[in-house]
Amino acid sequence: MRQKIEKIVEEMPANATCIKMHLRSSSGTLALIRRVIVACVQHLGLTSTTLEGVKLATTEACTNIIKHAYKFDETKSFDMELKSSCNVFVIELLYSDPGFEPCNIPIRNLKEVREGGYGVFLMQNIMDYVNYVTDTKTGEVRLQMVKILDSEKCSGGSSENRTNIK
Amino acid sequence: MKIERILNENENKITFLIEGELDVHNVKALKSEIVDSIESEGRIYILDMKKVAYLDSSGLGMLVYIKKELYRNNSELRIINLNNAVMNVFKLTKLDDYFKLS
Numbered sequence: 001m002r003q004k005i006e007k008i009v010e011e012m013p014a015n016a017t018c019i020k021m022h023l024r025s026s027s028g029t030l031a032l033i034r035r036v037i038v039a040c041v042q043h044l045g046l047t048s049t050t051l052e053g054v055k056l057a058t059t060e061a062c063t064n065i066i067k068h069a070y071k072f073d074e075t076k077s078f079d080m081e082l083k084s085s086c087n088v089f090v091i092e093l094l095y096s097d098p099g100f101e102p103c104n105i106p107i108r109n110l111k112e113v114r115e116g117g118y119g120v121f122l123m124q125n126i127m128d129y130v131n132y133v134t135d136t137k138t139g140e141v142r143l144q145m146v147k148i149l150d151s152e153k154c155s156g157g158s159s160e161n162r163t164n165i166k
Numbered sequence: 167m168k169i170e171r172i173l174n175e176n177e178n179k180i181t182f183l184i185e186g187e188l189d190v191h192n193v194k195a196l197k198s199e200i201v202d203s204i205e206s207e208g209r210i211y212i213l214d215m216k217k218v219a220y221l222d223s224s225g226l227g228m229l230v231y232i233k234k235e236l237y238r239n240n241s242e243l244r245i246i247n248l249n250n251a252v253m254n255v256f257k258l259t260k261l262d263d264y265f266k267l268s
Contacts, residue, residue, distance in 0.1 A: 028191055030189050030190065030191055034220065055220075056255065059222050113264050114227075115227040115231050117223075118226055118227065119223040122223055122259070126258075
């Protein structure tokens with residue numbers, strides 16, 4: 001499944017819609033990010049369930065950057081890129097977090113009720129693909145999250161580019 | 167985010183009408199408002215979420231904290247009037263049972 005999704009993303013058409021944002025590391029920007037996500041997902045004509053899911057997963061990822069990587073330091077910033085074609089919605093976040101090891105992210109046990117640790121669980125549960133790539137030399141982290149879209153709900157793009165992964 | 171507090175002393179109930187989005191930017195204000203209101207034991211705290219359009223893991227964490235605090239104070243937390251999107255966050259994390267949401 002992961003390889004199929006990676007292939008779909010790799011084969012996204014060159015003219016796929018792409019929005020790039022440079023964002024201040026402030027929790028106040030989260031509402032703005034959600035507005036942008038809503039506008040993008042609504043433009044694609046997707047269901048409200050998909051919209052709410054993508055909005056939540058993106059907010060969780062950005063919250064982790066602001067809270068854990070940058071520790072609420074508002075002098076820092078990160079980049080967000082949203083890409084969409086008819087069958088796929090991709091969110092990429094680029095930020096700095098030297099020493100971050102994706103393999104150290106704890107697996108959430110839902111039987112244990114705690115105050116924290118639900119963010120990554122929600123991202124992984126909602127999105128079809130979540131992948132961190134780290135550069136140990138520069139400390140740069142690239143988080144890619146992918147949502148495969150129900151082609152029947154898709155109103156934009158060319159049907160020729162649709163790929164059935166089921 | 168707006169928080170309106172309604173105290174019913176006869177029934178020892180306090181209701182918070184919350185309006186807005188519960189993310190990391192807003193949870194601190196709500197947490198303080200509720201925790202500061204913890205006084206008498208055996209009180210029922212009701213969070214009316216009818217006008218909460220969005221909730222994420224930061225909001226969930228805050229609610230878990232408040233429920234535990236109230237339990238220590240022999241008080242009770244009730245969460246009511248969730249919209250579908252917010253309810254789904256509780257269901258995904260299986261916290262709907264913990265908060266006894268119907």
